[in-house]
Amino acid sequence: MTLEDIKRPENIVYCKPSLLNDNNMHYCPGCSHGVVHKILAETIEEMGLENNTIGIAPVGCAVFAYNYIDIDWIEAAHGRAPAVATAAKRLNPSNLVFTYQGDGDLAAIGTAETIHAANRGENIAIIFINNAIYGMTGGQMAPTTLEGMATSTTPYGRRVDLNGYPLKISDLLAQLEGTCYVTRQAVHTTAAVKKAKQAIRKAFENSMAKRGTSVVEIVSTCNSGWKKSPVKSNEWMVENMLPQYPLGDIKNIVDKQ
Numbered sequence: 001m002t003l004e005d006i007k008r009p010e011n012i013v014y015c016k017p018s019l020l021n022d023n024n025m026h027y028c029p030g031c032s033h034g035v036v037h038k039i040l041a042e043t044i045e046e047m048g049l050e051n052n053t054i055g056i057a058p059v060g061c062a063v064f065a066y067n068y069i070d071i072d073w074i075e076a077a078h079g080r081a082p083a084v085a086t087a088a089k090r091l092n093p094s095n096l097v098f099t100y101q102g103d104g105d106l107a108a109i110g111t112a113e114t115i116h117a118a119n120r121g122e123n124i125a126i127i128f129i130n131n132a133i134y135g136m137t138g139g140q141m142a143p144t145t146l147e148g149m150a151t152s153t154t155p156y157g158r159r160v161d162l163n164g165y166p167l168k169i170s171d172l173l174a175q176l177e178g179t180c181y182v183t184r185q186a187v188h189t190t191a192a193v194k195k196a197k198q199a200i201r202k203a204f205e206n207s208m209a210k211r212g213t214s215v216v217e218i219v220s221t222c223n224s225g226w227k228k229s230p231v232k233s234n235e236w237m238v239e240n241m242l243p244q245y246p247l248g249d250i251k252n253i254v255d256k257q
Contacts (some may be wrong), residue, residue, distance in 0.1 A: 003091075005256040007234075012067055012071055013118045015242070017038060017041035017042045017045050017051060017073060018041075018045055018050075018070075019039065019041035019044055019045050019069050019070045019198045020037065020041045020068060020069060020070070021067075021068060021069075021070050021213045023045075023067055023068055025068060026035075026064060026067075026086060026227070027061065028223060028224045028256060029221075029223070029230055029257070030223045030229070030230020030231075030233060030234075031061075031220075031221070031222070031223070031224075032129065032131065032182065032186075032187050032188075032218065032220035032221055033061060033062070033065075033126040033129065033220075033235050035125070035187040035193060036187060036196070036218055036220075037068050037069055039092070039111075039193060039196060039197040039200060040065075040069060040100075040127070041069050041199060042083055043173070043197060043204060044069075044071065044096070044204075046201075047096075047201070047204060047205075049095075049096045049204075049208075050070075050071065052094065052095045052096060052097075053072065053095060053096045053097075054071070054072045054074065054085075054088045054089075054092065054095050054096070054097045055069065055070045055071055055072070055073045055074050055085050055097075055098055055099075055100060056073070056074050056075075056081040056082075056085045056097070056098070056099040056100070057074075057075055057076070057081070057099075057100050057218075058075070058076045058077065058078055058080060058081040058099070058101055058105045058110070059077070059079075059104045059105060059109075059136075059255060060101075060102040060104060060134075060135065060136050060137075061102060061129075061135045061136045062100050062101055062105065062129060063075060064104045065100045066107075068075050072251065074088060074140050074159075076099075076111045077108070078105060078110070079105050079108070079109030079110025079111075079113060079114075080110060080113055080114075081099035081101050081105070081110065081113070082110065082113040082117035082122070082126065083099075083113045083117065083128075084099075084115050085097050085098070085099050085117070085122065085124040085142065086117050086120070086122045089122060089123055089124050089207075090122075093123070093160070093210070096125075096204055096207055096208055097123075097125070097207065098124060098125040098126065098127055098129075098203070098204065098207065099124065099125075099127065100129075101126065101127070101128055101129065102128075102129050102130075102131070102134075102135065103128070103129065103130045103131065103133075103142050103169075104133065104134045104140075104142045104143070106126070106128050106132075106169065107130075107142070107144055107167050107169040108142060111143075111169075113174070113198035114126070114173070115172070115173070117213060118164050118173045118176050118178050118179050118180045118213040118215070119176045119177070119179075119214035119238065120178050120213075120214075121177070121178025121213055122178070123206075123207050123210045123211070123212065123213070123214050124207055124213060124214075125200075125203040125204055125207045125214045125215075125216065126203075126213065126214065126215045126216070127177045127203075127216050127218070128169075128170065128215060128216065128217040128218065129218050129220050130143050130144050130217050130218065130219050130220060130245065131219075131220040132144045132149065132166075132222075132241060133145060133149075133151055133222050133225040133226065133227070134151075134225070134238070135222045135224070135225050137225075138152050139152040139222075139225035140153040140205065141152055141153045141154045141158055141163060143153065143166070143167035143169070143171070144166055144167055144245075145158050145166060146158065146166055146240060146241065146244055147159075147160055147165070147166060149240075149248075151225070153204065155172050159252065164172040166244060168244075168245065169182075169217075170182050170184055170217045170245075170250055171250060173253035174215075174217050175252040176213075178212050178213050179212060179213045179214070179215060179251060180206050180211040180212035180213065180214060180251075180252075180253050180254055181202060181203055181206050181211075181212075181214040181215070181249075181251060181252050181253070181254060182214070182217075182249070182250040182251040182252075183199045183202075183203075183215070183216055183217070183248070183249045183250060183251075183252070184217040184218075184219060184246065184247050184248060184250060185199050185216065185217070185218055185219070185247055186218060186219045186220070186237070186244055186247055187218060188221070188234045188237060188238065192247075194243055195247075196216070196218060198250055199216045200216055202214070202254075203216050206254060211254060219237065219241050219242065219245050219247065220237075221233035221234060221236075223251075232245070
């Protein structure tokens with residue numbers, strides 16, 4: 001078989017999404033961000049929205065999404081991505097507008113912006129990476145950190161009496177009338193990646209159809225912050241994170257109509 005034979009469409013098994021540029025990703029080996037970037041790029045490309053998409057990237061590991069996915073980006077102050085997305089979508093109603101946020105950004109610094117944008121039913125999609133820790137700034141406890149989980153600021157584990165309970169922010173957002181779709185997915189297996197991509201597609205379709213706010217939470221790993229190998233991080237996530245943050249749709253009013 002020649003090289004030209006291999007390149008024929010019927011023989012291609014996989015190709016890199018055209019929206020992913022050639023910059024080397026800075027993420028730690030095993031980080032979930034890279035997988036999510038890939039399916040975001042694929043989905044935007046498959047929907048034909050390459051020139052009509054605005055991504056909002058705030059502070060944290062998530063901020064560098066603008067360095068890898070070749071669409072228009074706006075960098076927001078820490079936690080303010082939903083507020084910036086609100087303006088971008090209202091000024092450009094025909095564009096797909098989404099935020100890409102970590103748990104410290106969305107569920108701590110930006111709790112107010114997240115809740116109020118969702119409560120208003122802004123026609124945006126929120127992609128929420130939940131790895132239960134502040135990854136970029138040193139592995140501190142986040143609102144989503146599990147009870148008993150060790151972090152740099154809770155070296156003996158999170159205590160409910162001192163630190164409160166883990167915040168299930170997606171469950172809270174599902175209670176708001178402005179949200180049309182809230183789901184929790186993961187990307188640790190091939191099947192999970194497929195479901196996560198379908199969820200992102202649905203959220204983007206909701207945004208374009210002006211149905212309200214969609215939230216796609218991706219339960220993720222942070223092997224550097226967790227001090228585990230990529231394989232051990234996935235195992236730990238399945239054993240500890242998924243019981244606290246079970247996968248599946250939390251709210252989906254579109255499919256019920």
